[in-house]
Amino acid sequence: MIRVLLADDEALIRAGVRAVLAAEPAIEVVAEAPDGREAVEQVRLHRPDVALLDIRMPGMDGLQAAAEIRRVVPETAVLMLTTFSEDEYIARALAEGASGFVLKTGDPRELIAGVRALADGGAYLSPKVARRVITHYDGGHLTRGAQARERIAALTEREQDVLRLVGSGLSNAEIAARLHLVEGTVKAHVSAILTRLGLRNRVQAALLAYQAGLTD
Structure with missing residues (x-):
């Protein structure tokens, strides 16, 4: 069973993502959080395989939470939820140790694939995100x-x-x-x-x- 923490400040988004993950028998959402600080605490408590974090959250955002999770519970992989308007955050998220990105508006199958890939020790970029990441880094950042x-x-x-x-x-x-x-x-x-x-x-x-x- 793949154990997942879900963090997003919008209850409706959390409900939708939870519904997508609940359709996969091998995945269990063990905790939810409305902000980054609570996400870190829930990761400390539950030690999930994957922390699914929204980038923009009040207080401690997803980027800060990713860095803290990788510091205190490095065995938990971090999968970021992003939108097309948040390209500038991708480089920062990579630097903070995120291992994957999926679009909130993407195919639900990508969310499942991302969770599975990270739980298995891999990485995952939603195909549309991957093209934007590659374009960004072709500009000289790597x-x-x-x-x-x-x-x-x-x-x-x-x-x-x-x-x-x-x-x-x-x-x-x-x-x-x-x-x-x-x-x-x-x-x-x-x-x-x-x-x-x-x-x-x-x-x-x-x-x-x-x-x-x-x-x-």
């Missing part, structure tokens, strides 16, 4: 082209294989199956890649893989 390839040259051949599959959105279990490795070994490779390249999370790793031409 290394591009030759610089990206130069950075990944420091990795071993096996680590580059893992990075390529991370960039394709595969979870640790899926990468292990593809490369005929045990999942613990893949997890160790991912950790080494993030450390060596100075990346905060799998989303940044996936973006770097894209910049380096490892993925489409």
Whole structure:
């Protein structure tokens, strides 16, 4: 069972998201919160697999809550709810350790896919969000082209294989199956890649893989 915390200051949005998640038997919403501060407290209490956070909330917003959750309960993955008007927050959310983004107005199946991906140790970007993120980072916020390839040259051949599959959105279990490795070994490779390249999370790793031409 995938355990989820849901935080949004709008009760109607929380009800809608809860209804979407309730349709998936393998997902359980264990707590809700109307703001970031309460979200952090609920994460401390319930230790969910995934914290689903609205970006804009009163008091402590979703970005601040993401940073605090990653600090106090790092095993809880953070999935951000966003809208098309909030592109400027994406870079900040990545820096605070968010592992995925889904649109409030997107396909409900994307929400389910995002929760599943993060619970399985992966990352997830709604396709429409992914295009905007890639466009943003093509502007120079992450290394591009030759610089990206130069950075990944420091990795071993096996680590580059893992990075390529991370960039394709595969979870640790899926990468292990593809490369005929045990999942613990893949997890160790991912950790080494993030450390060596100075990346905060799998989303940044996936973006770097894209910049380096490892993925489409």
